[in-house]
Amino acid sequence: MADVFEKRNFHISSLFPEILTIIFTHLDVRDKGRACQVCVAWRDAAYNRRVWKGVEAKLHLKRANPSLFPSLVKRGIRRIQVLSLRRTLKDVIVGIQNIESLNISGCFSINDTSISHALTREIPSLKNLNLSLCKQITDRSLEKIAQCLKNLEVLELSGCSNITNIGLLLISWGLKKLKVLNLRSCRHVSDPGIGHLCGVVHNSSQLNALESRPVPGNFELEFLGLQDCQKITDQGMKHVSGGLVNLKQVNLSFCGGITDSGIKFLSKMPSLKDLNLRSCDNVTNAALGYLSEGGSRLEAIDVSFCENVGDQGLHFLAQGMFSLRHLSLGTCNITDEGLLRVVNTLHEIITLDIGQCGQITDKSLCAIGEKWKHLKSIDLYGCTRITTFGLEKIMKLPCLNTLNLGLWHRKEEI
Template sequence: MSLQQLPHEVLVNLFSYLGVSDLQVASCVCRLWREVAGILLANRVTVMITDDATPAIETFRSATIPYCNWVFKEVDIHLTCEFRQEWRRVAGGVQYLGLAEEADVTPRELVTLLQSCVSLQRLSLDSLPHLLMPGTLLSDPEDRALLSKSLANVKHLHLACSRYLTDALFTRLTSVVGSLTRLSLAGCQISFQRSLHKRFYPHDREHKHPSEHVLTFTHILKYIEANAHTLKELSFGRTYIDSESLHRLAIVPRLKLESLHLMSCEQLSKSGVQLLCENQPSLTHLDLSLCSRVTDYAVMAIAYHLPHIKSLNLRRCRGITEYGLRALAQLSCLEELNISHLENVTSESVLVALGGGVGNEVTEGITYEGNGRYSLCGVNNKAALADTTNNDSEKNCNDGTEVSANSGKEVARPHLRVLNLASLPLGWQTVAQLPSLAPSLTHLDLSMCVAGVNDKSIQAVCKSLRLLRTLNLNGCMGVSDIGLAGHGLGQREPNITGTGLSLEALGIRERDPLKVSLGSKAEQIIRQEAEVKRYLEANVEEIVKSSEYGLANLAGLRELNLCGCKRMTDITLTHSFSLRELQYLNLSYCQGVGESGLEAVARYCPSLEVVMLEECGNTTDHVVLVFAHYLRRIKTLDLQKCVQLTDDSLDSLSGCRTLRYLDVSGCRRLTLGAVRRVQARIPLLLNLHYRGIQEAGGEEQNGEGVAVSPVASSRIPSPPPLFPKLRRKRGRR
């Protein structure tokens, strides 16, 4: 049976494993594949209309796929007869509609826009001051009755960053949508003080007349109480919610939250987190990132009361120390964990948090002492092993009851998929143990872990974590071709205290105690790194044979960030960079990369869509020509400060019809004429940045198309140019 004879449902199931770019390519094969790919692309692709709504009419007409997701961003929406007619044709299948970042739309136009969206499930009205400021949105009962019928299927409502949202507007918006399962009020100006609520509602306790001047948490809480049986996800990030208000939310009857986002809530303290965990044990996703007052006791409360939590974000919580981080060992069901940018933790505590053993076969347990106090205590390893052989450990909330901890020296986390350890003081031994602790990782962020990422640890990651899809090594200057290419290091552990990158520090050659260096320290480092490069070039065959220890073993990798890895050279890119599924690659500030390495990237990574080469000094016109020839899917190309580029490179890019973003700022040898030619030849190039590009006569450009004198630009900055939207408004006036 040929592929053309397979049932339609089977083809849809097969194509569901492909990404958006692969589906777009598959849709060009034949009519049948185009129909199958269109079914999947309709739900995955979001059509964004910016700057002007007039070209959207052509988009509506030319769209052969019934796209379900539409976003109007920074656009003037004027519902002319032609626009209204085309919108009605596509609005029936729209499932997500977003108006964001000052989209200019009137209340009447919004009603007209929404009344045709009978299949809408998600509505986003983020940062729309011109729409909410007058306070007349949905003030007409007929409009509310009309939208109540068309928006009955809306389950997700996003009102983030709505500065002028009031109780009255909130009541009108929530009255026209269905029973919500997700509500986002992140960044809204919410008043949590009860005294302020009493001022605006001195006698109206039932809120029969919502205020037109303020958005109060008490009013929002009444809506949550009325819809507690359906609400599962809430977002109050970037607000002034305090512990008392969070407690009031947690004790709402019949409310069983599954996800709560509290990012950057500065007033939130440990008591609020504890009361939340005690009253909402059904939570599986919790975001406490950037909450500076969250301390160790809050982490212990999470580990004690939420043993089945799946996603936890503690990024940049400055109050958490190694004492609280050890409590995370209790959470064996974690699938996503973010503990990046914690300043007061150690490498050993991170290892314990991930389920690793600590020295004397003692693991940590949590004891609840009552009155909101928790403590960690040592548990004998044998007793812990006996507890884990039984069923899941039972949790008793009475005073003095101990929860058993993860047992053994190294306890694997089979469910952990996403792990962010950026900017942590990790040792390389801790990073090397990650594959044994979390063998199913698909996303790993080790950016700025300077001491933790070296050749030995990165080889351990590449050898065992074969399911990785995203790997971030930004700023990891200790890794070199030895680790990335997979060259064997022998049995000795690398000496990370050694000076620079040398064969002695890598354990390849014995250190000569009688050898005396007569040059300076800088000369010694340059000489040692040159010896390592010559050694690798002489042992290329061994690199190819040991590919399982390098990046070549991560065949399914899709995003790779090597920004700032200055010790990497063409050897890695040439011999171990055959990543057919790689879509994102960042090689910024990699000064050791040359033409041959970048040409190998273009040849052996055909799926690349985003390439970042900022200050990659060896990027030449030939490299850009090879990119334009081989990378048929490239959408974003960053060439900032690549000083060797000339106008020939831009002429090579003129054939890249898929290019959407190009940055050539700081490329001094380019001219403005070449920039204008590439902009004219690629109509879909929406973002083109060219700061510092000069005209043939010496006039410098500021990147917005305004020519200024080089002398004048250094003294008096030019006024900012008017946006096209403001320019049109001035013309209408």
């Protein structure tokens, strides 16, 4: 091939910069960087902003590097993940003034002082901020964020265990465009804080201490993550159902304070598509009944490890959850009877998790193989009563691409 190029006076070095740029757009991030180091012509072509569109730079900010941020700006990189940080966070904000996304998750040295020094002005371009596991930050940081990042759409606070309901009140004032809020394991967050996000005023003395400003709420929220928020109860779900009318996804996994009554409130939300109730110990079959009766348009529901969910719950699902596409039932106390009711009624399921459902047999698998032609993924981990006969039925599904058989042992047919 090289001889052909040479005979026709063609060589890769003769390609127009525009052609090189198109080629470089197809490289992964590491190879893009290597291309920049080959020669001046390649560097100039590779520095075209089209090559780096949507790329997130992953940085170790250990010592001063005067050329780093100008290089990123020249390439049009506006998404930054800080892997380790020994310099100040302000260097990033100043160095990339039109930054769009900043991920500093796991940077344990970040504290309120770091945030305060970095956020000294409004940054309208920043729409995505990830502070997960930055355990030192408190409500003081959220006050600065609410003041300076008014266009923020995504805020990740997983593991920020010093955040309180006051912080959520601050968020409700300043972040009116917020669409994604993750509060996983924020142990001090409780129902009044959720109420703040929904525009509910709970405590007038609390508001007086904070200048009695109105509470607009975060009505644009589409995702709310409350995983392992142990102080959240059904009252919080009442606030959510009344205020967050655009909510599409809510994660309540490991929320022991949520009961069937809380799910009854959520069942009335027409926009809700994805509900995670994994390991909610106080959720029972009745919760699925409420969702079915409420005309729910849920496309995904996870009740894995809910030991009080069984065949009756599946009967409820089959009666009204016709939009369902993703169903997780791992370790639930279900049998072929309940699962068959779902299989015979809901024909559009794409993913199914029945891992460790030890009472499921080939009878269910045969029905699934016959009727669920759109199934792409099935988890049979620990389903020890199935045999190769049932698996053969499953394996014939035209769309199946993921099959988990962990802990399964072959049973010889008699």
